[in-house]
Amino acid sequence: MNPRRRISRTLLCAALLPLSACGIPATGVVEAGEPATGVRGPAGTPSPTQAPSGAVPAAAVPLYFVADGDLVPVTRTVTGAADLGSAVLMLFKGPDAEERGRGLTTELPPAAEAPTVRADGAAVVVQLPKGTGSLSETAVDQLACTVAVARLGQDPALGSAQVTVEQPGGRLAGRSSDDCPTGAADAADRTGGTGGSTAGG
Template sequence: MPRWRAGFFARGCVLAVVAGVVAGCGVPVEDSPRAVDVAAPTRAATGAPSAAASGPAAESLYLVRDGSLVAVQRRLPTEPDPQRLLTDLLAGPTEAEQDRGMSTALGGRGVVASVRLLEATAYVELPEGLDGRNDDVLAFGQIVCTLTSRPDILGVLFTRQGVRIGVPLPDASLSQEPLRAADYAALIANG
């Protein structure tokens, strides 16, 4: 069975078990729906993310330190989807991460228009402005490594208006093929 199908099967099994546990947890069933007041999350006025949340789920974001990509783990209340991963990545490092020397090559840019997942490949739609220049290799590396940190994403393709575009690799070449973290291994810091 292909790895991505096994992942979907495993998630289906986990969801079935969770549904069974939730159904039998003693929460009474109500006859009609009721409104739930959910407060909107707040961010600092600078747009920088607040201190890392805690929770059972984890996300791996790739930030920049000393010209290298560094994986940072954050805890979340729920498993992040690809769009949430990119939103968190684009928000940049938390204050604590900045204190540890982390930064981003994506700061201040409207880099990603959208991301969609199709058969284990993330299609990242870019707006005008990020043209795949070689000096953007860290920015593309951050996106690719962050998205492929999810087990259900095996590659990342970049598009503009639905058409594949070439993006830089560490060897200064451009690629229009699905990219993986291994393509940016030369930029990933060891430890």
Template sequence: MKRRLSCLVAVVGVLSAGCGIGSTGPVRAGAPASGLREPGSAHHYAQLYFVSPYGIQAVTREVDAPLTPQQALDLLLKGPDAAERARGLITEVPPLDWRLVAQGADNAVDLRLPVSVADMTRGGGLGLSQVICTAANAQASDSEQSSDVDVRVYEEGYETPWTVRCNAAGNVVPVPDP
């Protein structure tokens, strides 16, 4: 019995000594975290949506001043920059003969498409999501999310708009009629 007790104490002592990994100090693992706004900073960012092999993806670009929805769309239509292309990002917004028009209003954006939705979604279907989510994010204030912004889409050939929102994953979801 004494022998079992002393063996048990020895085993518990060995186990409580640790797993054999010594203590370490700070380990360098790359650049510090980035991407979040510093409170009170004078930096402004535009959030644009491009397409990656995994679906739609938001990218953040530093800009000189806050952008209107129209300015954000104009920047989106220029396509991904070299660094974004190197990460595999592309655009599925088709070349347009006419300009997309986006006008912000209280918690909403009026988006006028110069073509039908069928034409906007050729190629892969995410071009329209890129446009809607980019416009919604430009209209969202610092205290709200893009999912709080209604985007009223006026499609070529139709007089009545349909209303959607961009959720946190960059997916376009319909807004039910009140």
């Protein structure tokens, strides 16, 4: 063998010996596992990304109660969405402790079951369940105005809403949102002498 080739082969073996001794494979890059995710923290350690927690929206529910024979609009704030049926159920439960403390009452009787509410554009029909009993005009005003203003809250572009209350025995009573007291003056303390009048029929 040529002495020059023997020297070259000896040098090549000497250069490859540390690689094989360290256990480094002779193959190319080996991919294993999934890529790292997350955002690195101040110390350089990965921290998992957190999805923003969705805030539960609050809804304003208009209700109409009675003080000194007049309708008084109040607004309750509830968590989550509120539909027309929810507003009617709250109304039939009557004023809460804070509202009673302000002298508010109701002429609506307790409801054994929920009334049926059907909306078609600006026209809304509230059908009272059997056994509710005939409502007074003020009670009808409470119910109709609550539903009418709630409907306008759902779709302000309607401009006005017409509510028909179907009472047991086939009696019908209709009210327009235009007849309902609104605004801060109507909801103000009744001792000031300002307030809405009973919605007409």
